[in-house]
Amino acid sequence: MKKICESCGMPMITAEDFGAKNTDNKYCIHCTDELGKLKPFEQKLTDMTHFIMRTSDLNKENAEKMAKETMSKMPAWKAYF
Amino acid sequence: MKNNREIAKYQTFNKIITSAKEVIIKKGIINLKTLDVAKKANIAHGTLFSHFQTKDVLVSEICQTELKNIAVRLKEITRNQQINIASLLEKYLSLVAENEAFYIIIAKEFPFLSKPIQESIISNEVIIRNILYQKIEQGNYNVANITMTISFFFATVNYYLSRKEYFESGKGGLMNEKKNDIISTFLKLLT
Structure with a gap:
């Protein structure tokens, strides 16, 4: 069941880690809505920026840069970079 | 296929x-x-x-693979709800110890690396930091600033790694020598 979220890179180990708790979902619980559908790009970029600020103490500008760096390497967001 | x-x-x-x-x-x-x-x-x-x-793409890929591997292995052990923060940190430092020579290079050279490589390292560290963050948050510790407390942990690890030749006394690896002291000191920050 071990997978990496194709949107943010988070390891998904248990069903609770997967979008809508569906282990066939390519995306994690944080990157999807309650139905397991991938969130829009802008929303995900904002979420990830805030998440990085919260856990890594980076300022907004750098956190957004890191978020973009991460997302640019993810299959889910290839079309945006 | x-x-x-x-x-x-x-x-x-x-x-x-x-x-x-x-x-x-x-x-x-x-x-x-x-x-x-x-x-x-x-x-x-x-x-x-x-x-x-480019060389930067190659090095970024290596850093990403290394750090993602650590993140996956940490995440795996958090499946066990009973696992405490000390065990999680012990696992993290053991994983660093397994590849200590590589992490010493990262600790020593980080300030001089190109921006793309630095960004690759930081963006993958975020995932590891988040796993620790969640564990501390779930533990109901009396800690005012979890993020900075985690930074103290990583800063300490990097401090020793970047000065390995001055701190290592045996041949069993610096992190193996220091991990118990680092963890017990860190736990005191959480009380």
Whole structure:
């Protein structure tokens, strides 16, 4: 069941880690809505920026840069970079 | 199902990664030459560039693979709800110890690395930091600033790694020598 979220890179180990708790979902619980559908790009970029600020103490500008760096390497967001 | 060509490509990719890591451990990232990596991997220099356009792309890929591997293994052990923060930190430091020579290079050279490599390291560290963050948050510790407390932990680890030759006393690896003291001191910050 071990997978990496194709949107943010988070390891998904248990069903609770997967979008809508569906282990066939390519995306994690944080990157999807309650139905397991991938969130829009802008929303995900904002979420990830805030998440990085919260856990890594980076300022907004750098956190957004890191978020973009991460997302640019993810299959889910290839079309945006 | 992969065809023979795809399998060969995958094998070459892995050979480059393994060889590059060996060269990095010997010479560092700053002094890494793609020609040395190609020689070590026994491939043409041009073949390396068909897999990795630049040295930065190659090094970023290696850092990403290393740090993601740690993140996955930490996440796996958090499946056990009973696992405490001390055990999680012990696992993290054991994983660093397994590849200590590589993490020493990262600790020593980080300020001098190119922006793309630095960004690759930081963006992957975020995932590891988040796993620790969640565990501390669930633990109901009386800590005012979890983020900065985690930074103290990583700063301490990097401090020792970057000065390994001054702190290591035996041959069992610096992190193996220091991990218990680092963890017990860190736990005192959480009370």
